[in-house]
Amino acid sequence: MKTNLLEKTPTHSGEMNVRSFITPEVNIYENKDGYVLEAEMPGVTKSSLELTLEGDTLTLVGRRHDRPVRGTSLQNETRVADFRRVFELDPAIDVSRINARVEQGLLVVELPKAEAVKPRKVQID
């Protein structure tokens, strides 16, 4: 079940503007080269996607646009709310090489690991 994440942003008048997000479902895979993250965000296009990296935190936000309702609605199961999920990254990830793409409403983020620092021998005088 998709759970809600409430994010409160104060507006200028001081009122709390409560905004709710849907948590997208994700799959995460890891191999020796890095991680691959797949997040389901139907209705999100490349232009409405926001990926923010702050320190070791990656925030995924996908904005959905209200689809105009044609005629009357007989059944409404989808919710037009934006998607948001925050991840703490493994320090082994090389953040400068993170790349992302959207395929049919599925966000795929590739997070390569940094080249391992080879162990060095320390000389003793």
Added chain:
Amino acid sequence: MTLTRWSRPGTAYWNPFRQLNSLREEIDRLFESPLTDLSYNTQPLLSGWSPAVDVQEDADHYYVHAEIPGMNKNEIEISLHNGALTISGERKEFKRQEKAEVCRSERFLGKFQRTFTLPVPVQGDKVKANYADGILTVTLPKAEEAKPKHIQVNVS
């Protein structure tokens, strides 16, 4: 820690009355009592995965929107039979899983199926389907005789 997949009863968000309603409809059908016109949606009970679907209608068409992200269009099947639209497909094993360790698996795998009985007949040969941004949109034009018509009143 073992990862177990849990199956969700059906839809994207939980409305307790809708689930009770659909349960009531299933039981009604079991006892073959007459159903109201509003029961145009049937879905298998306790299916492993069921995509969220919106249905809209205007004077000329039905519009069915199903959220099924990350699929190929040839993995989706749409069929129309006796006034019932069925959207089905199968999400196969994810190809990225080969040679990789799964750290988290929340996405649903496997077959899905949603069937909708449309209250009014449609023109089967003019149905169009479009899959973009993970949303499948099926547009079904209503049959000519089913469209609302304006009847002129003559006063002699």
